[in-house]
Amino acid sequence: MNKIITIGREFGSGGRELGRRLAEELGYEYYDKEIISEIAKHTSLSEEYIQQIVEQKPHQLYPITIGHTMNFASTYQIKQIQEIYSAQCDILKELAEKSNCVIVGRCADYILKDYKPFRIFVYADIENKILRCKSRNQANESYTDKQLKKKILQIDKNRAKYYNFYTSLKWGDKVNYDLCINTSNASIKNIVNIISKIFK
Amino acid sequence: MNKIITIGREFGSGGRELGRRLAEELGYEYYDKEIISEIAKHTSLSEEYIQQIVEQKPHQLYPITIGHTMNFASTYQIKQIQEIYSAQCDILKELAEKSNCVIVGRCADYILKDYKPFRIFVYADIENKILRCKSRNQANESYTDKQLKKKILQIDKNRAKYYNFYTSLKWGDKVNYDLCINTSNASIKNIVNIISKIFK
Numbered sequence: 329m330n331k332i333i334t335i336g337r338e339f340g341s342g343g344r345e346l347g348r349r350l351a352e353e354l355g356y357e358y359y360d361k362e363i364i365s366e367i368a369k370h371t372s373l374s375e376e377y378i379q380q381i382v383e384q385k386p387h388q389l390y391p392i393t394i395g396h397t398m399n400f401a402s403t404y405q406i407k408q409i410q411e412i413y414s415a416q417c418d419i420l421k422e423l424a425e426k427s428n429c430v431i432v433g434r435c436a437d438y439i440l441k442d443y444k445p446f447r448i449f450v451y452a453d454i455e456n457k458i459l460r461c462k463s464r465n466q467a468n469e470s471y472t473d474k475q476l477k478k479k480i481l482q483i484d485k486n487r488a489k490y491y492n493f494y495t496s497l498k499w500g501d502k503v504n505y506d507l508c509i510n511t512s513n514a515s516i517k518n519i520v521n522i523i524s525k526i527f528k
Numbered sequence: 529m530n531k532i533i534t535i536g537r538e539f540g541s542g543g544r545e546l547g548r549r550l551a552e553e554l555g556y557e558y559y560d561k562e563i564i565s566e567i568a569k570h571t572s573l574s575e576e577y578i579q580q581i582v583e584q585k586p587h588q589l590y591p592i593t594i595g596h597t598m599n600f601a602s603t604y605q606i607k608q609i610q611e612i613y614s615a616q617c618d619i620l621k622e623l624a625e626k627s628n629c630v631i632v633g634r635c636a637d638y639i640l641k642d643y644k645p646f647r648i649f650v651y652a653d654i655e656n657k658i659l660r661c662k663s664r665n666q667a668n669e670s671y672t673d674k675q676l677k678k679k680i681l682q683i684d685k686n687r688a689k690y691y692n693f694y695t696s697l698k699w700g701d702k703v704n705y706d707l708c709i710n711t712s713n714a715s716i717k718n719i720v721n722i723i724s725k726i727f728k
Contacts, residue, residue: 502708506709
């Protein structure tokens with residue numbers, strides 16, 4: 329069975345960088361935004377639309393039913409959401425079958441549980457996440473710290489809702505992971521140097 | 529400044545073994561039950577009594593006051609609890625000043641926060657904790673799994689109450705630690721081989 333590493337991460341914690349560096353260090357495939365492109369190929373939907381769907385809280389996309397009445401557009405939208413999630417499950421399983429890999433986000437830890445992935449969750453305190461957001465994206469420099477904090481918390485809230493909705497587990501709860509890494513006081517490079525040894 | 533590693537741990541997760549092996553591997557001092565003996569030396573109280581106090585929920589030891597009425601025995605007992613905690617703080621700081629060390633439990637991550645300790649929390653799922661309890665202590669073999677589960681959960685509940693009471697933080701909440709390690713699917717020896725490299 330291939331070695332699968334899944335990375336859950338708070339926004340601004342450096343989880344994506346950690347995943348990318350870990351894959352490089354180990355010579356594993358790395359999947360992140362590529363999964364959205366693959367979903368687009370598997371469905372008739374555009375990458376932009378899929379991105380929009382997966383970044384929203386799924387329960388907001390589901391219609392309010394009054395009795396058994398439900399309008400056609402909503403039913404169609406539900407079908408699309410289900411189609412996207414179903415394609416995501418198929419693609420993740422295909423990737424897991426193909427080779428050793430690191431997968432960021434997308435409920436991969438849950439969807440691939442039969443493949444016994446090593447499940448990492450990456451987090452940091454809010455001050456460090458604000459600093460990281462500023463340093464990695466010039467566009468974020470125009471935000472005040474207060475605005476950035478609000479943005480970070482909102483993105484994480486959406487990630488939590490998405491994860492909780494599809495898995496019935498609590499996003500970021502340590503019981504669902506093998507290793508939880510706080511990047512507040514550490515360099516991602518150093519962390520990768522050490523944890524890559526788990527897989528060698 | 530000396531290197532200080534603190535270990536919080538769920539009962540039966542192997543956290544104590546992890547701490548001991550980590551100290552051995554790094555050549556650091558290791559403190560666990562020794563702290564209770566030191567408290568006894570610093571106070572007029574017996575090790576047994578101190579053990580009993582620190583294993584109880586502290587709020588249970590505090591008296592119920594009706595208006596300003598409080599009985600003498602309770603006031604005396606509060607004084608002892610405060611004396612024990614105060615001695616614990618002094619001893620932990622002395623140990624941190626003395627040499628590099630690994631300290632298990634005793635709110636050391638919080639009490640020594642000015643020493644910037646590396647804070648580890650060790651946990652596991654309940655099935656693995658039951659197995660570990662059985663394998664390390666023959667006395668536990670007479671317990672049914674249900675009884676052992678109850679015992680484990682009760683001890684952890686007390687540890688949480690103790691920690692939350694003195695620190696106002698949530699015991700086991702990943703935000704209070706640098707690294708949270710799930711020992712359910714891993715050998716303690718292998719974990720120590722890898723994480724010891726953080727400190728080399």
